[in-house]
Amino acid sequence: MDWKVFLEQAPSGGMTYLGWLWSGLFWTVCVSACAWVIASVVGGIVGVARTTPLGWARAAGTAYVELFRNIPLLVQMFLWYFVMPEVLPQALGDWLKQDMPHLLTLPFAAQFSLWEFTAAVLCLGLYTASRVAEQVRSGIQSLPKGQTNAGLALGLTLPQVYRHVTLPMAMRIVIPPMTSEFLTIFKNSSTALTIGVLELTAQSRQISEYTFKTFEAFTAATLIYIVITMTVILLMRTLERRVAVPGYIAQAGGH
Amino acid sequence: MGGEFDWSVVWKYRAVLWDGMVTSLQLFAIALAGGIFFGTLLAMARLSRWKALSVPAAGFVNLIRAIPFIMAIFWFYFLTPMIVGKFTGQQGEAVGPFTSAIVAFIMVESAYYSEIIRAGIQSIPRGQPWAAYALGMNYWQSMGHVVLPQAFRNMLPVMLTQAVILFQDTSLVYVVALKDFLGAASKAGQLTGRIVELYLFVAVVFFVICFAASWAVKRLQARLAVPSR
Numbered sequence: 323m324d325w326k327v328f329l330e331q332a333p334s335g336g337m338t339y340l341g342w343l344w345s346g347l348f349w350t351v352c353v354s355a356c357a358w359v360i361a362s363v364v365g366g367i368v369g370v371a372r373t374t375p376l377g378w379a380r381a382a383g384t385a386y387v388e389l390f391r392n393i394p395l396l397v398q399m400f401l402w403y404f405v406m407p408e409v410l411p412q413a414l415g416d417w418l419k420q421d422m423p424h425l426l427t428l429p430f431a432a433q434f435s436l437w438e439f440t441a442a443v444l445c446l447g448l449y450t451a452s453r454v455a456e457q458v459r460s461g462i463q464s465l466p467k468g469q470t471n472a473g474l475a476l477g478l479t480l481p482q483v484y485r486h487v488t489l490p491m492a493m494r495i496v497i498p499p500m501t502s503e504f505l506t507i508f509k510n511s512s513t514a515l516t517i518g519v520l521e522l523t524a525q526s527r528q529i530s531e532y533t534f535k536t537f538e539a540f541t542a543a544t545l546i547y548i549v550i551t552m553t554v555i556l557l558m559r560t561l562e563r564r565v566a567v568p569g570y571i572a573q574a575g576g577h
Numbered sequence: 578m579g580g581e582f583d584w585s586v587v588w589k590y591r592a593v594l595w596d597g598m599v600t601s602l603q604l605f606a607i608a609l610a611g612g613i614f615f616g617t618l619l620a621m622a623r624l625s626r627w628k629a630l631s632v633p634a635a636g637f638v639n640l641i642r643a644i645p646f647i648m649a650i651f652w653f654y655f656l657t658p659m660i661v662g663k664f665t666g667q668q669g670e671a672v673g674p675f676t677s678a679i680v681a682f683i684m685v686e687s688a689y690y691s692e693i694i695r696a697g698i699q700s701i702p703r704g705q706p707w708a709a710y711a712l713g714m715n716y717w718q719s720m721g722h723v724v725l726p727q728a729f730r731n732m733l734p735v736m737l738t739q740a741v742i743l744f745q746d747t748s749l750v751y752v753v754a755l756k757d758f759l760g761a762a763s764k765a766g767q768l769t770g771r772i773v774e775l776y777l778f779v780a781v782v783f784f785v786i787c788f789a790a791s792w793a794v795k796r797l798q799a800r801l802a803v804p805s806r
Contacts, residue, residue: 392787393780394745397759400776408773512645516752523648536655544644544652551643 327535328542334433339529339539346525347546348430353442353511353521358504360447365454370484372455373462383455390452395513398449403441403517434518442514450507457503461496462488494565501558505551522546583771587778590765594778597761600675604747604757607679609740612686619691620698621720634691641688647752653681654753678750686743693739697732698724734798741790745783758782 328340335341372383390398407415423435465488473483515524526543530536587594622634641649657680658672701724709719729736748759756764762779766772 388788388791389784392745392784392791394748394759394783396748396751397776397780397783400759400763400772401780405773405776509645512647513749515647523645523651526648527651530655540648540652540655543648544640547644547648548640 323538324535325538327529327533327538330533332529333532339533342525342529343522343542343546345430346520346522346543349439349519350508350511350521350523353439353446353514353519354504354508356443357446357450357507357511360443361450361454361503361507362500364448364451366458368451368455369458370462370489372459373488374480383459387452387455390449395445395449395510396516399442399445399513399517402445403438406441433520438514438518441517442511442519446507446510446514450503450510453506454500454503457496457499458492461492461499464495465491491567494567497558497562497565501554504558505554508550508554509547582774584774584778586765586769586771586774590761590769590775593761593765594758597756597758598782600755600761601744601747601757601759604675604679604682604750605744608682608686608747609743611679611683612690612743613694613736615683615687616690617694617725619687620694623691623695624698638688638691641685642692646685646746646749649685650678650681650749650752653677653684657681674753674755678753678755682743682747682750689739690736693732693735694728696735697728700731701727730801734794734801737794737797738791741787741794744790745787748783 328343329338331337332339332342335345337345368383368386371379372387374380393401407418409415410418418437422437422440426436428434428436428439469487469491470483473487474480478486511521512523514521515527520528522543526539529539533539619634619638622630623638625631625634644652654674654677657677661672705723705727706719709723714722747757750757751760751763754760759779762775763772766775769775
């Protein structure tokens, strides 16, 4: 075993192999965080839509969830990255493939372009949104029906009931499942390596290919994943305790 | 590319795509059977009174669950030929990519399934294995005849849902260049330049299979559910 390999100069990026790992971690976090914004916003809207009394909103929400969770993530990644520019109007498709990459040169030793990054974020975000939507829906549906009815009986409109009664409770209930969804997005971000995004897993494989120190390279990446997973779990536990409704979460809890 | 779709490419490469689907299905079936078998053993080890069993089992499961599936595939793809080589004294090339992929999938799925099975075993009241012991059964008899049959029934819907996810996850072998269904479509796409039609076809096939399977699981779940009081 030769751990000093990480201090050697890497063939590109003007940094050591340790630098490659950091750059991979940076992009893993970046892709996951951006995708998480999409996932929580879209997932929140779709999840709420599936609980409303509006038939068309429920149908649209159900269609979204079924569509995105019955196609493998990797296939969706290829659909966004390869297929989307071809089925859009040609001018727009060409712009995505040829000009968008030059809009912004990605920092931190990225050897891929803005379109690869964007496709990965869109794919992961909209895929995870379907999972988030299910958590939001079951969180809202776990609340007693009487709460909504009481709100309506008090003269609140349906949006007001959601704003002041349902959502404040539901948001607290869905925090634990949201933690595991965030960890899922974080791990799933490794699928972005198939379209050229050099995130943590890709960098560890690249290091192993250049140095033949496969064991060391994989171990380093694995340790980084474990440390981040543990950190997120600890942080979220603290948050859970902060926002807990006394005597409520335990009863509504579970995943 | 632009312009018209040309779906004839799907028909022209039907043999390649079919071979890919067969590979995917084989991987799925073996990983499912192996995952449930070793997952059951792992769950039993985790629930064991002996620390020497429960601690390593918990460590393995948590480790696998903390890293991306692709990272796990890379690990076992790297480790399997090495370990087999150590035992047989042969060079690493003796183990093909398909075998390594199968080992990777069985390992990862056994970790995922062990969590489901552990929850299933824990859903059985403690009094039942005690009653079995009191009747003179040993550990394996009480597990095999009393606890596991009930546990499997309770967790059947969750296990089937996980099976649908596993079927989707088989597409990840793409990263070790194995020609599964997606890999076959990708290959045909490179040869013809018709990736749009081929990837859309793959997406539709996966959607139809997984949607039908999830719907069937939901039906089963409704039938198995204990009627509400």
